[in-house]
Amino acid sequence: MRAMTTAEGETERQNCRINILGPITAGVGDDLVEVRGQRRQAVLVALALAAGQTVTRERLLASVWGEDCPPTATTSLRVLISQLRKVVGEELLETAENGYRLAVTPAEVDALVFRQLADHGREMLHQRRYPAAYETLQSTMELWHEPQWPDHGALWEESSSLANTKEEVELLLAEARLLAEGLPPDIATLEELTQRYPYRERAWELLMTALYWAGRQAEALGAFQRAKTVLREELGLDPGPSLVDVETAILNQDPRLDPPSPATVNLPRYATEFIGRHDQVAELTDLAVHRRLVTVVGLGGAGKTRLAVEAAGAAAEDFPDGVVCVELGPVADADLVPRQIGQAVGTVAETVDGIVTHLGSARMLIVLDNAEHLAAAVAETANALITECPNLTVLVTSRTPLQLQAEVVWPIPLLAVPENDTVEECQRSDAVQLFLARAQTVASGFHLDQDNAAPIADACRLLAGHPLGIELAAARCGALSSSDIAKRLRTGGAMEGAEHDRPERHRSVDVALNWTTEALTTAQRALLRRLAVFQGAFDLRGVESVCLVSPVTESNLVDCLDGLAKSSLMQVDRESDRCWYRLLTPVHGMAQQMLEKSGEAPMARTRHREAMRSLVQDAGDGSHQAEAPQLFARVDAYANDVRAVLDQAGCEDPAAAAEMCVQLRQYWTSRRSHHEVLRRIESLLEHRGAISDELLASLYETASWFHLDNGSGVSSVKEAALKCLQLRERIGDAAGVATAKLLLGAGVSHGGDHERAYCLFNEAQSTLEHLGHDSGMLRAGINAGIAAQKLGRLDDADTHLQVALSAAHRTGARALEALVLERRSYLAAERDDAAAADALVRAAHQIRVELNDPLELSRSYWSLGISALVSKDPTTATRNMLESMRLAQEHRLTDAWWIPGLIELAAVLMMDQGSLLAATRLLGAAESLRSRSGLGPNQQTVPGLDEARRSLEETLGADTFGSELSLGAAQTGPVALRRAQEGFAHVSV
Template identity: 35%
Template sequence: MSGLTEPALDLGRYRTGGWCVTADEPLSFRLLGPVTALDGTGAPLVLGGPRRRAVLAALLLERGRSLPVERLVELLWPAPAPSSAATMVHGAVAALRRALESRGGPRVLVTRDGGYAVEVLAEQLDIARFETALAEGRRDLAPAPGKAARLLAQALAEWRGPALAGVEETFARAAAQRLDELRVEARALRVDAELRLGHHGAIVAELETLAAEHPLREDVCALLMLALYRCGRQAEALAAYRRLRTVLAGELGVEPEKRLSDLHLAVLRHDPALHPGPAGTAVLPAPLGSFVGRGGDVDRIGALLRAHRLVTLTGPGGVGKTRLAVEIARREADAEAVIVDLAPLADPALLQGLVAEALGVRAEPGQPLARTVAAALAVRPALLVLDNCEHLVAESATLVQLLLAAAAPLRVLATSREPLGVPGERVYSVHPLSIPSEGESAEQAAASAAVRLFGDRAAATGSGFTVTAANVALIGELCRRLDGLPLAIELAAARAATLPLAKLVDRLNDPFALLESVTRAADPRHRSLAATLAWGHGLLGDTERSLFARLAVFPGRFDLAAANAVSGGPAEVELPLARLVASSLVQPEEQSDGGMRYRLLETVRAYAAAQLDPRGHCEVAEQHAAHYLAVAEEAQPRLFAPRSGPWLARLHTERDNLRAALAWSFAHDPQRGVRLVNCLWHYWDLRGARDEGLYWVHKALTAAGSGPERLPLLSAGSLLHLGRADLADSEQWAGEQLALGRAHEAPSWTGDALALLATVDWARGRYDRAQRRYEDGVSLSLAGGDVWGASLAEAQLARLHRDRREPDAARAMALRALAHAEEPGESTARGLARDVLASIEHRWGDAEEAARLTGEALALYREVNYAEGEASALRSAATIALGAARTADARAAFQAALEVCRRIGHRAGTAEALEGLAEVAAVTGSSDQAAALNAEAARLRDETGIPRLAGD
């Protein structure tokens, strides 16, 4: 790693915005590593010598169960035990009690049933958390591999070294062996989950390491063979099988089990079943029902897309544009298909970020976001579906035109109530479904698309409804009244379980419903849909009507807690929400973790919103913003603590609601907006959404006063500018922060500003001043209690010493960074400290230690989805492997880094990975391949303007 292509976090730092855990929080204990007890703030307690730690370990392994003194003596001493053993056990327990109760709080080491016990909850002990996450990951591996991968990464993140390190008694070694076996299982299951998700390139190097460490494990060998084969490395996959077969025969005298020999045969035959599914499947929404009556449309639109790069589906609301677009994307075989729903987006300034987010592309240092997106699409054939463009027609047209001009393989399918007006656009008007004419036979009527759709959706209610010769005429009349609009038909069909067909038709003759619909829309098709919504709305009770109107505040998906928050009353909303779901007015969506979220179709949402007057709108929007501020403030401190990955994921799940809460807050309650920004900047930075983060930070600074409330905002803005390599802006903001921090005697913010300025100095080659500022910044951060921020600054200072070829100073500072990072336990800081220390060890120390540290950094970066850090660690692993002449490992790791960088659109990182692959090719004698790879890297460096530094 070098220069601005190292992880973006190397160019900044984080702090918790003044938050700290109170001493009232419970103790926690760690056995997956050195035996440690932490107080409520996360600070380690002084436990004393090995005997006390052994007693504590024995009691924690039996969590909650009383161990007699005699049993503790047996565990701590081989027979015969010394005569004073019982006295020494009592003394160790007394000393442990003093240590555990030194910070206040309830007693956890208790005397019970003639012995001693440690009474703690499962969440207070890392072994319990590890085993719970492992069990859940094992359970969810097949049905929900994404969830399983996250759970297993959380499980592995609990480890901080060999289990029960420092406790050498026999009981501890036996427990450690069992735990180490579970750790290996967790590692294997996690890479299995990643493989199921199609991430074979990213995990093949890790699998090779795991297979080398455990050469007798057939499950690991099978995963490695599959990953290698999917990476186009058939010969190496076959070689892995041969190695295992040789080892099994030599060590155990057995042959590989049948499933492995079957896999070997499938690799030899290039069995198509070995390949993962289509690349775009995972990003497409699940269909809301079977696809009925649009086969001809799909064929015609498919032909248009093959001939033209931009096709726009137009038509009124409820005609089925979105369902049709999703089905076309689902059938896409030649390219990755990605759908972007623009309906939740109110602010056009965030359009580019929304598209980048859907594609997995992150802001690239020194480059406009649209150009980064275009460059990423230029090397990955894709069908981009932009859904619901009507409120952002001009902005969508501008972005589409730019992307099509720069990315030749790209095709775009848009849905809108009007064309985009881009040159080369082909417009396809989506019409209602075919409806039966009056006087048609029952067979002819039943064959019409509208009647088939009604029958399909009515049957889905579980009522046993079927289309028959006796009822088809009424169904046909209903479909004609609804003009064949799919959404109107589906809403009517949802009532088939509770209302006779004749009453459904009569409801559409209600003059009041029709009068209401006429006032709402001039288009006849909109009138029929409004009439359907009006009579469906009329069938609701008062509670359901009120909730339905209030749910329009959600721009996208929401959960039950959020629905409760905006309900406007003390009653639970679960039952009325279930009734809205049964009426098809609200769509339920089961999540991979088993939870449930809900949404309103955009046309239904517009109708629901019209049921509230302006005062009601304002009240519900305020409740919505208050709820999501509470969500963000609950998450914020946990982002800087162990196991922050699920909290980051929760914020990402709620991103549409958080954007809406920010927009409303800055329009009506700017201080609430400031509080939201202070909670979210870390999430924006880790997700690479720095443009969006800066957009909101600018608004927050405008709303903030001139006092110390500006400090966290200036810090966040400076950091986000650093991530974009906007050095001048970062320096300006950090300079203001420094002056303000000194004026208000805020040491942690002053130290933070110095570290930011030091990073700018380092990037500009002003190493002496950078070193002074880092050193002063670390001292002030520690004085202000910001250990986490100090650890990041120390890691950066260690890197500076490394780059100045000062090994002793670099190693000492990296070790300090590592020690400080362990205190809060946040994964990004822990990963960065290991990343930098690994590079120092590789250059001047122990290559095996460097490889171990790099592997740990990689796992930590993945836990928080820090893709730039993941790519950096993979390149480090590749460099270490190349230095040890393990060219196959080096190639695999460089290839994995290349895939990560291409996925997120990081061209400078892509260039580094290509250069690494070129070096591997040169070492293995493939000079032509090396030249081609270097030429491609040089082209990318020309595009980004980031040169290859001397010594890289």
């Protein structure tokens, strides 16, 4: 046997097969090897029959030699085990303390599968699931081959047991065929069975019954006489009570012996076609067959009844006593529930006890449709029925569960909507197929094409795949275009149905949803309407922040959430160990209307606004801590809500909006949201009179930072930094002045004046050291160190970075600690200390791996690539570079300031592998990106880049070199990264 190795390095065993019925073989898949030699066969059979359990040496010796065990048997057994290991594999045949173990499952041994299928078939026959039993028992017999193993010693009992099971299966199969609806009596096979097994009275009973059903009563009685003769003459026994009972029934033409009548299937019929949902029908059918009580829950108009009816029809052959549907919608009085069920199952009984007496052990499926308004009475009745009637199954449709222990709650999914607007994707969507089917009933010739695919897909997505909503919308195709329908849905336009045969509760989506909410408790309705303030997904913490106002309390909140989820009013998405909730589009619209009517809208919106501001503040406070990724991920989840609060505050409370923008600085940086934040700041600055000087200075600081990080140009960086500086000088904020000088210095540095930049950074660091401002000292030290390095003052640079590193340790700013280590690695590289450079860059990378910030990780792999190149390890350098590129593209970081340096690293590596033209084009792309972003010279890049440029120009010639540079300069960052990756497609990462 062979094993596979997973990506994580763990060994994963392939499924094997051990066949001991017929020729004895073992192997993986179809790669089977015949096991020869009676003794080896006996050992393998004994181990296989134990399937994963230890077989003692004594048992194995008895299986091989029986009672005539020679003195050398123990030694011979070890030899046999060794030989078998070469066949089945070392990893499967294990040595245990007192024996051996074959590490296989029963499903991998044909004889054990045979027994298991026989048990399943017997149970199905006992449950009167005749067609299913017939199919299962047929599959069982297909596995049978006469055992060819030695039948002495301990294996004789096993062989005899299997032979008995095989005889029983043959009889069970004959019985299942006889009883299965639609299969005529196979009298010839039954005659043959009585010849082969003349002492098995069940074979004679089946033959007599089949002859009687075929109208051959005299022959049936003659078969009884033959059986009696065989039993008396050969065994000296009289026929048993069961066989005599069959004879008596034939003589009396007892109705008990009549063939089973076809099951009564009394289910609603529909004039319209059932669209899609094949997997859902199969899943619900399987539940109906194997579970006793299943409740289909979901929104009004989600298709619960139609789906339940389809599943019940598909399951009908497993219920020989019938399938019936009980419509509870018109029933207003809970006391009438038993009476309604009684009428459906064919009894005048009006009590549960009367129905139980009537049904007895009948194997029947009862569908109780539209039970939500009678939930308590239906729950009591259903529980009593499945408790007292052992073979009864109840399938319920309801907008809320019955809350019973035996109940399987099955929330009905809405229809799958298209992921994009292509015709091909729409053709795969059940939601679109329903739209088309309904549209074609009102607009002859309506079909899907390139022109209407997008609006139809849009309409289905706006309705979240809600079947009733889709039907009502598509019914308007007689008067409106698909684009008009989508536009009305987007603006909240209602769609109503006018068909006379449409139930009142399905006249519109709003009516259907209101019908659903009527089944909710007061607290559940309050929670639902308050959740309308969320623009997207929300978690438990968000719900607690916004909705915990009476009648929603801490004690009933979980029950309320559970009720909304089980009613399918709220969708639950599980992400790792957390749950996120969302209201489907139609439900969200209804909940908003409920909120407005309730008078709670101002309260709910205020609490929502406060929750979002608290979320943003947490993200700002923890932006440089280890928990930053988790905090930022939470902001991601609430992105639409945060934007909505920002939009509202921008109009009503500019100061609050400004504060949020400042707090979101690091989050927006990591998400590359530069254009959004600069647009918001520009809008807020139009209301600067409503913003305090302190906050206004922070807003200019934030703007300066984003201009800097976005490469908006040196002038924009300096302009915002100067305004920040002036405001902070006016209010006497010394630490703030130093921070503004840091930004101004960065702008000056990007303009190429590193001497002046270094002075500004030095001034800022001195001020911040005097104030004991650790976080400021950290940033000042980093900037001063970078500037000193650009000026060639490596010792000064290292001194500044050491100060920054100490500040990073004191503040716990791990991301900035990694940056300091990275910068120190560049200094070590310039000093030709490759070992120190490599150690520093790896220490920085380890921190970034722990923080798991894609932006920092991408840059870290770039640094690792540079370090590997300096260490003359181009293979490792290439792998790190490609990983950096992958992260940059996957997380849309292609505008980061260091992307030109990453492309330059690719150019040098490409040059080393001889791709000179491609390398030159990458250099052109990097140079152009620096120029377009407003970045000045002396940005961090690959050591020895100037020498590489000169070498390329000399080798290619000035004209070719210049031409290729120009071609590269036309490339955008994403295109240049793709070209670089294509050049290293042969490298496995």
